[in-house]
Each structure stands twice: as structure tokens, then as C-alpha cells.
Amino acid sequence: xxxxxxxxxxxxxxxxxxxxxxxxxxxxxxxxxxxxxxxxxxxxxxxxxxxxxxxxxxxxxxxxxxxxxxxxxxxxxxxxxxxxxxxxxxxxxxxxxxxxxxxxxxxxxxxxxxxxxxxxxxxxxxxxxxxxxxxxxxxxxxxxxxxxxxxxxxxxxxxxxxxxxxxxxxxxxxxxxxxxxxxxxxxxxxxxxxxxxxxxxxxxxxxxxxxxxxxxxxxxxxxxxxxxxxxxxxxxxxxxxxxxxxxx
Numbered sequence: 001x002x003x004x005x006x007x008x009x010x011x012x013x014x015x016x017x018x019x020x021x022x023x024x025x026x027x028x029x030x031x032x033x034x035x036x037x038x039x040x041x042x043x044x045x046x047x048x049x050x051x052x053x054x055x056x057x058x059x060x061x062x063x064x065x066x067x068x069x070x071x072x073x074x075x076x077x078x079x080x081x082x083x084x085x086x087x088x089x090x091x092x093x094x095x096x097x098x099x100x101x102x103x104x105x106x107x108x109x110x111x112x113x114x115x116x117x118x119x120x121x122x123x124x125x126x127x128x129x130x131x132x133x134x135x136x137x138x139x140x141x142x143x144x145x146x147x148x149x150x151x152x153x154x155x156x157x158x159x160x161x162x163x164x165x166x167x168x169x170x171x172x173x174x175x176x177x178x179x180x181x182x183x184x185x186x187x188x189x190x191x192x193x194x195x196x197x198x199x200x201x202x203x204x205x206x207x208x209x210x211x212x213x214x215x216x217x218x219x220x221x222x223x224x225x226x227x228x229x230x231x232x233x234x235x236x237x238x239x240x241x242x243x244x245x246x247x248x
Contacts, residue, residue: 028246039248050091050247057083057108060117064124073124077104085209085244087112089177099167101147101160101178105209107139109177115144153184157193157206164202176204183214186222198235209244 029036039047057079064076079086086108090100095113102109110120122130123139131141132148140148147163149156160178167174184190185208197204208228212219232239 025246025248028243029248035248050087053087053091053108053112054083054247056111056117057087060107060111060120063121067124076124077107079105079108082209082211082244083108084247085207085211086179088242088247089205089207093175093177095145097173098175098177099145099147099160099163101149101156101163101176102139103149103153103156103179103181103184103209104138105181105211106179109179110139110141110144110146113141113144113146115139115141115146152187152189153181154187154190154193157190158196159193160204160206161193161197161200161202164197164204165200168203174203176202177207178204179207179209181214182208182210182212182219182228183217183222185228194231194235198237211244 029039042050061076061078061080064073064078067073068076082105086102086106090109090112093100093113100106100109100113107120111117119131119141120139123132123137126134126137128134131139136148138148138150140146147156147159156178157180160176164174164176167176180190194206196202197206208231210219210228214222226234229239229241
């Protein structure tokens, strides 16, 4: 197949590592010996697999951006630059037993759970052979344990909690993973779901993805205090802060 420059992702033409990013990465490992040992323990094969998933997510977004430019679709919800916040957590799951409830910027979770990329693109095209038979542009697959997101942000939180409760009642050894954008934290349904999951001690992991997007609303315009990292204590559960731009 003959290659044309237009077919190559712009981000990777004459690509070279960004010195500042390499320096930050090295400083992160050097400054945290325990983390360094953990990363080394992963081994080359696992590290390459993590990189492959990150790259796949980026190429997926690039393809969608091209479709928007070409007029194939009107818009696309991308996770460009935030891939690590999706790829890392999903890598720790067991796809055969666990479930994911992604938001619109976590589509990498779909393919990482085994959903074919072709089906993900068909969902955007609303074709008759898409997973929802053209009835929904959101991406999901019951077969691959991926819950389709719904348009009102935050509404998947109680759904994820409900799925975790159902799994427990059925005696299933399952963990449910759900992402929450910083903007959607202002929805009351988010707090209802978080509180229910905490009180019931459900096997569900919630990730507050503070990308400070909120459809153009700056974080300081809708959030004052406390820091999101303080939220788990308020619900009486464990929580950790991590860099959503660094899969390691």
C-alpha cells in the first residue's frame, strides 16, 4: 500500500521525544524509589502493552478528528492527552469478570476491554451494524462488559453502583470502574451514587478525572473547595491522587 503524508498522524511525522517530558518522567521515578521499583517490576512486555494501548487510543482519536474535518461526522468526544487516566486503571481489571462504565472521554476503555475498534467507529456512524443498531451514538457493549454512557453527565455513577450491588447479590467476583469528569461532580446524582456505594461498601472504583474541561467552564468557575483528593474522606472511603497524564 502506498503511503501518503496525509494518512500519517500529524503528531508522529518526524516525531522526537519531548525533552521536557522525558525530564519530568525521569524525575518522577528518581524522586519516588518505591514507584521506580514497581515500574521495573512490570517488565518490558507489560510496559510495551501499556504503550500499545496508549497509542491505540491516540490513533482512535486522530481518526475521529479526521472524520470531523472531512464532514463525515459533526463532532467527536476525544480523550487526547488523557489516555493514561483510562488505560492504566483498565489494565488492572479482569475483562472476563469486571465491568467499566466510561464517560465520553474514556473510549479507550472500550477497546481495552476487548471491544473491536470497528464497532466503536460504527457507533459514531450510527450504522445498522453498530452495537446499538444505529439507535445510539454512545459506545458500549454488554458482551465486553462496557456500559454505554448516557448524555446527562454523572448519571452513570448510580448505574455503576447498582451494577456493583447486582454483582454482589449474584455472588459474582466483579469490580466496576467508573469515571467522573470534574464538571459532572456538580450533579446531585453523582453524590447520591457515591454515598450509596460507600454506605453499602460496594466493589466499585470511581475516578474523578479532573481535566478542567467541563465543556469550557473553568474549574474555578464551578468549584471552590475542598480539593477533589479530599472527597474520599468525606464519604468514608479510601482514595488516592494520581497523574492522569502518566500511565506509570
